[in-house]
Amino acid sequence: MSYAVRYSASSAPLAVLATGRLAGLELKTQPDSNLPKDAPPVLSLPDGCELTGTSTILRYLARAGATGLYGSDALTATQVDQWLDYLLCVAPGSGLGAAVQYLDSFLALRTTLVGSSISVADIAIWGALAGTPQLAVVTKGDKMPHVVRWMAFCGADQMVQAVALEFGRKKPTPPVKAVEAEGKGGGKSGTGSSTGSFNIKLQDAKMGEVVTRFPPEPSGYLHIGHAKAALLNQYFAHQYKGKLIVRFDDTNPSKEKCEFEESILADLHTLGIQADIVTHSSDQFAPLLEMGTKLIKEGHMYIDDTPMEKMREERMVGTESVARSASVDANLALWKEMIEATAKGLECCARFKFDMQNKNKALRDPVAFRCNLTPHHRTGTTYKVYPTYDCACPFVDAVEGVTHALRTSEYADRDAQFQWVQKVMGVRKVHIWEYSRLNFVYTVLSKRKLQWFVDQGLVESWKDPRFPTVQGITRRGMQVEALKEFILSQGASKNCNNMEWDKLWTINKKVIDPVSARHTAVMSELKVPLLLSNGPMTPEVAIIPRHKKYPPAGSKATTMCSALWLDQVDAASVSEGEEVTLMDWGNCFIRTITKDAAGVVTQLTGELNLAGDVKKTKLKLTWLPQIEDLVEITLVDYGYLITCKKVEEGDVFEDLVNPNSMSEAQALGDANMRGIKHGEVLQIERKGYYICDKVYGGPGKPSVFLNIPDGREKKYIN
Helix, strand or coil, X not given: CEEEEEEECCCCCHHHHHHHHHCCCEEEEEEECCCCCCCCCEEECCCCCEEECHHHHHHHHHHHCCCCCCCCCHHHHHHHHHHHHHHHHHCCCCCHHHHHHHHHHHHCCCCCCCCCCXXXXXXXXXXXXXXXXXXXXXXCCCCCHHHHHHHHHHHHCHHHHHHHHHXXXXXXXXHHHHHHHHHHHXXXXXXXXXXXXXXXXXXXCCCCCCEEEECCCCCCCCEHHHHHHHHHHHHHHHHCCCEEEEEECCCCCCCCCHHHHHHHHHHHHHCCCCCCEEEEHHHHHHHHHHHHHXXXXXCCEEEECCCHHHHHHHHHHCCCCHHHHCCHHHHHHHHHHHHHCXXXXXXXXXXXXXXXXXXXXXXXXXXXXXXXXXXXXXCECCCCEEECHHHHHHHHHHXXXXXXXXXXXXXXXXXXXXXXXXXXXXXXXXXXXEECCCEECCCCCCHHHHHHHHHCXXXXXXXXXXXXXXXXXXXXXXXXXXXXXXXHHCCCCCCEEEECHHHHHHHHHHHHCCCCEEECEEECCCCEEEEEXXXXXXXXXXXXXXXXXXXXXXXXXXXXXXXXXXXXXHHCCCCCCCEEEECCCEEEEEEEEEECCCCCEEEEEEEEECCCCHHHCCCEECCEECCCCCEEEEEEEECCCECCCCCCCCCXXXXXXXXXXXXXXXXXXXXXXXXXXXXXXXXXXXXXXXEEEECCCCCCCCEEEEEECCCCCCCCCC
């Protein structure tokens, strides 16, 4: 059942089109150049009835389609109605500024307008604002940070983003032109724009029939590059209302473990990726062995006992193996030896018989099967012969009904091999779409190299915060919302860039800053006492917000007394007679400064001046009271694992290891920090953002907090 939407060609109803996709309804667009720009959209129903106006259409679509868009109960449905009525207030004009200001204040404490997930209320207001260039003027200069954050959150939804790219206001150079150019001339390498486009049409794609697959090898944890691949495959599956297969490419039992499968599934869940079906290449081992026999009989595969090094040399120069001309019967006999894992069989491998003189070396008789006696984590010792990725992938893609295989451009030379394998196997053709691999400076994404770090004990595990794995970066404080926004901002471009981490961490800061509680810490080493001559004789306690602009963060108790602790760096920056501000308390005059023989400050005395103007002081100092309830904490900072931006061929990898990629410092935290939970993100005033990696265990068992980069720090290499 389909619907038709008629609207002015100069003003597409973004909210209507996005809601239709989110609701799972098929909307046929009918832009009309004869309609004025402000003409209301008209929805034609299958029975011939028509609905006019954005809010009316949205109410219908949200009710007619998928559940949840109109709220979960009577109260939330009524709240949605209120926002749909508010649509008139966010129309372009003199009143837009005030309307957006109200919206900003409302969103200061919220992620969405109604409830905890996107509803048609969000889509309605997002569509109205996204369609007007006046929004850029109203929000210029960080005037409306919560609206900007919320707009980005709504726009990060894959279906909403697709509508914005296809029907939104066009830029001078539409992204689709850049993508079309890449399709003609191939991908480019460089350090150009880091943003991409999804305004791409897959070859021969039909609505409802597209099947994509994400095929991780269970030989390690998912890293950020895999996350991009998974999200792209999910995007196109949803875009065409098709299916996503998550297939474990478990063809090498020497490297694969159940642990890795479990971690990959957990990471996909974290990323919000839901497969329509989960499969394994090992499901097809028996048919693949039958295919091997068929290929030998047809003369497309032969058995070769050439030593590996010699085989590699022959492929490089294009020399045919002496085994290439063996008879079918001889090959079948050796194939049986391989399957039975006899001594002779273990010396052999099976190779495709393609073209040893081809300029594309990927076509020079690649290996199709090899023996391996390591028990498989799923099939045990049932099989002794396993297909290579180059053999299994084209076959399993065809058998499972994959229509489009998304591969990184590094596989470009092997695309012809993929197609040749499918041809000789006689299976259905699968289209290949290339996109750029996600690379980062000072980072290795090779699972072999990452495993080396683990094996050498240079990191604690695959979950180490310095690792580019999904679990590593989320442990370090990366929010999934920020990670998805960054990856989806790359689009499906073929341009290959080495990305800076700064952009990703900057996006993350925008997510955590509005909601992270504020706390105080003083470094233990060389901390300095500040004695206040007129401080409280007995400690006084004040209850203040943990985040002044985010009440849901709760409150904390601050103790004020006559003896305080300051950081050494702050104590060294003040002068006698100077008026400073003690944050969350008031002003204070520094009366005396005591230093040791080395010039290190050992004590300060001061006098409170709570009537002083905090706006007129130069220094705003964090401090802690000298009380027993302070919490021992360890602050951990991380750098890059390697010392060069990009590992080049010929580099001795071991020589590139950064010996100073982690540092720890002991500190005292305010008494409220003993209640911080594992995984909680906070800001330690004037020190940065941190995530709790280990909760406080009592005296001698400090809390451990990992520093979260904010996109500005440049101290990664020591």
